[in-house]
Amino acid sequence: MLRLARQQMTSLQQVMLDRFQRGLVAHSEEYFPVHWRVIGAEQMAEVVRLGVRRALDLGYQTERDGYLFHSLMLYFGSHFDTDPQYPWLANALADDSIGSRSQRLANAHQAAMDFLDDVAGSQGELMAAALQSLRSTVLPELRREPKVNFEYLLSVLKSAWPRKVERVGEQGVRGLAESVMRVAPTVGLKSPAGACLYVIACFFFGHGLERDPQFPWVGRLIGQPGRSDSPASSFQDLFAMHLDALEA
Numbered sequence: 604m605l606r607l608a609r610q611q612m613t614s615l616q617q618v619m620l621d622r623f624q625r626g627l628v629a630h631s632e633e634y635f636p637v638h639w640r641v642i643g644a645e646q647m648a649e650v651v652r653l654g655v656r657r658a659l660d661l662g663y664q665t666e667r668d669g670y671l672f673h674s675l676m677l678y679f680g681s682h683f684d685t686d687p688q689y690p691w692l693a694n695a696l697a698d699d700s701i702g703s704r705s706q707r708l709a710n711a712h713q714a715a716m717d718f719l720d721d722v723a724g725s726q727g728e729l730m731a732a733a734l735q736s737l738r739s740t741v742l743p744e745l746r747r748e749p750k751v752n753f754e755y756l757l758s759v760l761k762s763a764w765p766r767k768v769e770r771v772g773e774q775g776v777r778g779l780a781e782s783v784m785r786v787a788p789t790v791g792l793k794s795p796a797g798a799c800l801y802v803i804a805c806f807f808f809g810h811g812l813e814r815d816p817q818f819p820w821v822g823r824l825i826g827q828p829g830r831s832d833s834p835a836s837s838f839q840d841l842f843a844m845h846l847d848a849l850e851a
Contacts, residue, residue, distance in 0.1 A: 620655070623666060627651045627673055638677050641848045642817055649816040653681060668705050671712045678719055680809015681817060687778035687810065688771045689715075722767040733764035733807070738846045741803065742839060751799045756780060759799070760806060767806075776806065783810050790824040792838055804842060820845065 631647050632639045639647060651673065658672040661684075675683050675692075684693055695701075695711035702710070723730035741763055749755070757776060761768045768776065780802045787793070787801035790813055805812055812821045820841045827837075 623669060624648070624651050624655055626666075627655070627669065630670065631673070631677070635677050637849065638817070640851070641845070642819075646816060646819060649819075650676065650681065653816055657681075662704055663708060665705055668708055671708050675712060675715055677817070679715065680805075680811060681815040682811035683715075683809060685810070687782050688775045688806065690775070690778075718770065722764070722770050729764070729766050733767070734846060734849060736763040737803070737807065738843065738850075742800075742843055745796050745800050745803075746839060748794060748796045751795045753777065753780065756799050756802060760803065763803075764807075771806075779805060779810060786813055789813065789826070790821055790838055791827070797838070800839065800842070818845070 628644065628648050628651050631651070632644070642650070654673045654676050655669055658669055663669065663672060679689060679692070680686060683689060684696055686692070692711055692715060695714060696707055698707060701707055741759055744759075757768070757773065760776060771779075783802055783805045784798045787798040790801070792798055792801050801812075808818065809815065812818050813825060814822060821838075824838060824841070
């Protein structure tokens with residue numbers, strides 16, 4: 604009987620893992636063309652590595668688990684499972700009264716796709732309209748540094764993406780705001796309007812933007828000195844460029 608030494612087993616496991624990750628990158632190019640176009644092959648590989656590492660740490664072991672986890676990351680942000688605006692996702696993944704861990708992930712994925720169809724539209728038309736509103740109305744208004752509070756934030760989100768606000772609910776929006784506003788100053792957004800902008804960005808693309816490899820430009824702002832214009836404009840400019848890339 605063939606016996607493999609521990610070192611050989613470790614090498615074999617790494618080869619299999621590398622092959623799986625390459626498959627996920629190729630899958631992303633084929634099935635997530637917008638994500639691929641916006642962030643590119645090198646950055647997508649970073650997303651894949653993070654996703655595989657997180658999935659393994661959470662106890663997911665099959666290739667199917669890896670594909671489902673990666674899909675959820677691309678649709679809802681790389682830290683979807685802890686996002687305050689999606690408590691139902693975290694609950695579905697943690698409910699050990701329903702099947703195996705893999706089955707719970709599959710159930711959560713199906714619920715997430717149903718949610719996405721509802722809030723984004725069957726052809727993505729609702730999300731496209733929300734992104735257009737964000738570019739043409741919300742960003743210019745926030746550049747003028749209006750007085751903001753939670754009611755203002757909620758009204759802006761309702762005007763930009765009413766269906767998602769309805770599904771997430773005021774409590775979900777409030778939970779998101781409370782969890783991410785403290786991060787805003789680390790990326791140069793130190794005014795109330797800047798903090799509001801950061802919450803809006805996380806509402807659209809998922810919390811944890813500053814540590815999400817899908818948005819490397821956010822992480823690069825951490826600890827960087829301000830430019831000749833205000834630090835808030837730096838984030839806004841890069842955010843606007845990201846939105847432009849999505850629509851290209």
